[in-house]
Amino acid sequence: MGKDTIERESYVDSVSRGSQRSLAENSERNYIRYASASDTSTLTLGRKLQRSQLMKGSSTSLTSLYSEAGEHYGKFPITGDIQFGLSYNYKIGIFEIKVINCRDLAPIDTKKNKSDPYVKTYLLPDKTKNGKRKTKVKRGTINPMFEEAIRYTISQSELQTRTLNVSVWNRDAFGRNTFLGEVLMPLDTVSLDSYKPTWHPLCNKAPPAETSLSYKGDIILALRFEPAAIDGRDDTAEETPPSPDKQKKKKLGKRKSNSPTKKSAGWLHVNIKEAKNLMAVRMNGSSNPFVKCYLEPDRSKQGKRKTNVVKNNLNPSWQYQLSYGNVTLKSLKERCLELTVWDYDTIGSNDFLGGIRLGMGTGLSFGKEVDWMDSTADEIRAWETMLKTPGEWTEATLTLRPNMNTKGST
CATH class of the missing domain: 2.60.40.150 (C2 domain)
Structure with missing residues (x-):
């Protein structure tokens, strides 16, 4: 299983490995204190269960395994x-x-x-x-x-x-x-x-369920659609290689006006500036954030863009420019720009910190239903503004989603 696959699976319920390790270590100490010296079989079983859950990477199982060993709920009436x-x-x-x-x-x-x-x-x-x-x-x-x-x-x-x-x-x-x-x-x-x-x-235990409205921070970026007729393309932008169609055009000469590489095709430029108030997932109270980007529906390796990693920072500044070529205003209305923020881990899978999807929010792409065309009102507004002002930068500050489920789901 590739790293991207692991990241996709951890969209909804990302838990920091630092907190998970701390939970396991503290729980083992509590478990050992509570087990009597003669009850060695129970203690051994607890350690085996702990190792098994750690091998599986299941923080939920660890929580349920040790919650009763560390805390009592409902044993005494709530007063005062x-x-x-x-x-x-x-x-x-x-x-x-x-x-x-x-x-x-x-x-x-x-x-x-x-x-x-x-x-x-x-x-x-x-x-x-x-x-x-x-x-x-x-x-x-x-x-x-x-x-x-x-x-x-x-x-x-x-x-x-x-x-x-x-x-x-x-x-x-x-x-x-x-x-x-x-x-x-x-x-x-x-x-x-x-x-x-x-x-x-004082009241009985009644924790609120985490919903899709949970705050994960904000991302600040700028967008620009550059038609082919406009000169002065960003020399600093990270451009995609020419498409096979463009390479064939050089060999075959002129094509008809309905060619996919006609003059109306251009570039989508994205300047990922910074993020604010990201969640801390590490034991030192920080994160190592980076941004990953796809222009849906293309999720190929060639279509992926990534910023640099900013270490130990909850308010990272990337100032990173990237580009997607051979796009038109018409095609961008059917596509969606997905940006997700991750905490980089050199050993295990990266932790999901939040994300956005910029698009028309119609639920359709080229006439087909897709789950990723689910932009919120603010995301749609930023995308539409860019499409209406080709050649100009559209700046936006957007709240990160706590998961990349379709909008309205928890």
Whole structure:
């Protein structure tokens, strides 16, 4: 199986290998702590299962295998409230959660009426290790006082696409932490200028499903259709080799006006400038992004274009120009430019970070139904603007899709 095939299969549910390795390592430690010294057969089985799942590369299986060993859900009734405030520093792009205290939590030790609570936060849909924040553990109390500030470096536009997840847990010495309740708060309607510490009732576990609206960042690019009649083609553009038809034309001389290489054929130029707010998939909180491009329906090796890799950067600048030749305005209305962003891995398969499809969004290509002609309104607008202004650059900032399923699917 080729690397491109592996990348295609990981479009919908790409999970960082760094997080996967961390999950496996942490889970093994928790599993070993929880297994008794005499239960060596169970311990051996757990290790065998872990190795088997790692060999298969199944992060989902690893999660289900170790979730019960690391955390308890639904064992104790959810009671009590948590008090926290929110603020955003617009100058430096810092989102702050001021965790004040909790009251009337469920006691894990019912005889002594106490727990060992701490607070954990995520900005959903990011549930990676890098996106997790925690307070200190307050031992022997069901009314803990934290007075701690939790901070995230994140742009305002990205923050508005996230859901704040604040959960309370009881810390267990053996690593089997118990869920004590949570608060989910979509941040698109919250006024961060005046959100003072407020009491929130703790609720049962109810994580929202990740949808096609999940924010993956933005890509900035420019497009230009250059008819053959216009001189001054970009010398720096990466051009495709002449087609076989063009090579035959040189040998056979003049052709009729209905030749596929007539003067109305030209070049599609693409300047992939930069991306903003990409997801971190590595343990160091970063990614090694590059962009891959196809002009659908041609997905051949000759039709593939790739930018350089920018290492350890969530806001990469490529400034990379590429071109597709022998295209017309009419044919471009039937085709689609697909750009996908990937995290480059030297050993395994690359991780999908997001993508876009620029086209007419009709669902049809040359009269046939195709699943890739599914451009969103913003993608269609950029493509149509380019087609209406041949010879001129059309610049666009587009939000990356979390998967390359057809629009509207999750």
